[in-house]
Amino acid sequence: MAPTLVWLRQDLRLDDNPALKAAQQRKQPVIPVYILDPDSEGDWAPASASRYWLHQSLRALDEQLQTCGSRLILRQGDSLAELQQLAKQTGAEAVYWNRRYEPAVVKRDATIKQQLLDQDIDAQSFNGALLHEPPQTKNKQGKPFRVFTPFWKHCRSLGEPEPPVAGVRKLAAPDKWPDAVTLEKLALEPAIDWAGGIAASWEFGAKAAEKALDDFLAEGLNGYPTQRDFPGKQGVSVLSPRLHFGELSPRQIWQRVREFDAGQGRVSETTAAEKFLRQLGWREFGHHLLYHFPHTTDKPLNETYADFPWRKNAKALRAWQRGRTGYPIVDAGMRQLWHTGYMHNRVRMVVASFLVKDLLIHWRDGACWFWDTLVDADLANNTLGWQWAAGCGADAAPYFRIFNPVLQSQRFDADGAYIRRWVPELAELNNKAIHEPWQADSSILKAANVKLGDNYPQPIVDHKQARQDALAALKTITGKR
Numbered sequence: 242m243a244p245t246l247v248w249l250r251q252d253l254r255l256d257d258n259p260a261l262k263a264a265q266q267r268k269q270p271v272i273p274v275y276i277l278d279p280d281s282e283g284d285w286a287p288a289s290a291s292r293y294w295l296h297q298s299l300r301a302l303d304e305q306l307q308t309c310g311s312r313l314i315l316r317q318g319d320s321l322a323e324l325q326q327l328a329k330q331t332g333a334e335a336v337y338w339n340r341r342y343e344p345a346v347v348k349r350d351a352t353i354k355q356q357l358l359d360q361d362i363d364a365q366s367f368n369g370a371l372l373h374e375p376p377q378t379k380n381k382q383g384k385p386f387r388v389f390t391p392f393w394k395h396c397r398s399l400g401e402p403e404p405p406v407a408g409v410r411k412l413a414a415p416d417k418w419p420d421a422v423t424l425e426k427l428a429l430e431p432a433i434d435w436a437g438g439i440a441a442s443w444e445f446g447a448k449a450a451e452k453a454l455d456d457f458l459a460e461g462l463n464g465y466p467t468q469r470d471f472p473g474k475q476g477v478s479v480l481s482p483r484l485h486f487g488e489l490s491p492r493q494i495w496q497r498v499r500e501f502d503a504g505q506g507r508v509s510e511t512t513a514a515e516k517f518l519r520q521l522g523w524r525e526f527g528h529h530l531l532y533h534f535p536h537t538t539d540k541p542l543n544e545t546y547a548d549f550p551w552r553k554n555a556k557a558l559r560a561w562q563r564g565r566t567g568y569p570i571v572d573a574g575m576r577q578l579w580h581t582g583y584m585h586n587r588v589r590m591v592v593a594s595f596l597v598k599d600l601l602i603h604w605r606d607g608a609c610w611f612w613d614t615l616v617d618a619d620l621a622n623n624t625l626g627w628q629w630a631a632g633c634g635a636d637a638a639p640y641f642r643i644f645n646p647v648l649q650s651q652r653f654d655a656d657g658a659y660i661r662r663w664v665p666e667l668a669e670l671n672n673k674a675i676h677e678p679w680q681a682d683s684s685i686l687k688a689a690n691v692k693l694g695d696n697y698p699q700p701i702v703d704h705k706q707a708r709q710d711a712l713a714a715l716k717t718i719t720g721k722r
């Protein structure tokens with residue numbers, strides 16, 4: 242019996258996995274495959290923190306597949322060559338996968354599909370990652386949306402997303418499994434163990450993802466609208482790495498949230514559920530933009546910004562990366578990122594604004610650092626977030642919106658709980674001084690054991706002056722601003 246290869250990528254789950262389900266329904270043996278092929282992903286192959294997560298998630302998926310009488314075949318190398326070789330070795334007549342939307346991957350996958358079809362292999366792809374795919378989301382003029390609100394209104398007008406497809410619990414195994422490399426051979430985990438903080442912060446794989454969703458529904462969803470902006474509180478779902486690696490699909494989340502909301506007898510458009518689902522809409526918007534404007538991973542969507550006078554400042558970039566800017570909220574965010582591979586959304590906006598507007602360092606430098614350090618590094622969302630912060634993307638912050646890191650800190654971390662957690666050298670400061678220690682009396686600093694310029698840095702820029710510089714820099718490209 243000719244088996245079906247299921248090429249798994251960012252869909253590391255058995256539930257709502259359309260490619261896996263379709264393979265199962267062919268009633269032939271199924272061979273689940275993961276191919277590590279960073280060369281075909283250009284500049285945006287999974288980087289350090291993502292590779293660590295990927296290792297754990299692949300292990301978890303293999304364990305789950307084994308409970309279905311199957312296993313995960315790991316390979317390394319050129320995706321097309323590996324698939325062709327696998328098809329030859331196993332006699333597979335079909336290769337199924339779920340679609341991805343990153344520019345280099347879209348191109349690669351189109352070539353692979355054509356080549357396989359040319360060899361009479363039934364190559365089929367499915368939607369397992371989005372609520373509505375890019376071709377469905379164009380405006381009345383047939384053009385891609387560039388502003389979120391009409392985009393989301395359009396998506397909502399398409400009706401409820403398709404429900405998740407049924408999970409896979411049993412898979413027919415081939416008579417003989419093809420060659421595979423071991424997970425260790427993929428060398429996804431770092432040679433030097435810097436990932437202890439990530440290991441301690443997360444549980445990995447689809448089962449852990451479902452538990453994280455259960456916990457959020459039980460404890461977080463109702464408070465989401467009022468708590469989501471406060472990094473010191475448990476106000477957000479923290480599902481982003483699960484979504485990126487496809488341990489959970491957006492359709493699964495959508496359905497669970499809807500059921501939960503209906504169970505509480507609330508289905509109006511203003512409920513916490515609707516607010517949360519709207520955030521999935523931002524994820525959709527990011528994918529939509531990346532698909533339609535593939536150049537935006539490197540270049541601004543708003544071309545006016547192509548000549549923006551960015552500064553090269555390796556020292557300041559390093560201080561930002563290491564959480565040593567002297568602005569406590571920025572440093573707390575950058576240290577949370579370094580330690581756990583995650584940063585709260587409000588703080589992502591603050592640190593991104595600080596890099597591009599206070600330090601005038603190119604947003605791509607920020608995007609690259611996030612790419613390396615985030616466990617949820619996602620080309621669509623990261624590009625959207627950075628272009629938004631720099632003011633050069635779709636639906637971007639207006640040019641005059643330059644986040645004041647002290648005001649943001651006072652507003653969203655008023656009691657300093659978040660700063661105290663991630664910048665322990667400031668933990669003893671009172672709620673006023675903790676947001677701007679350089680303004681505090683020396684006696685207050687002394688009592689809290691803070692020695693500015695010694696155990697905590699002086700601010701590396703003066704925000705007021707930096708704001709003027711940013712506005713002046715913007716004037717050079719817009720003329721009139």
Ligand code: FAD
Binds near residue numbers: 477484524585586589
């Ligand atoms: P929740 O608030 O619980 O939201 C649920 C889900 O909705 C998230 O998991 C995410 O998939 C989606 N979502 C929420 N907010 C956004 C948003 N603003 N844009 C797109 N999708 C969103 N998100 C990533 O997943 N990967 C990235 O690489 C990434 N880089 C970012 C870079 C910058 C500069 C900024 C400002 C934002 C970035 N984001 C990124 C978006 C956002 O910060 C994260 O999705 C969010 O913090 C994840 O936490 P959560 O799962 O608790 O979010």
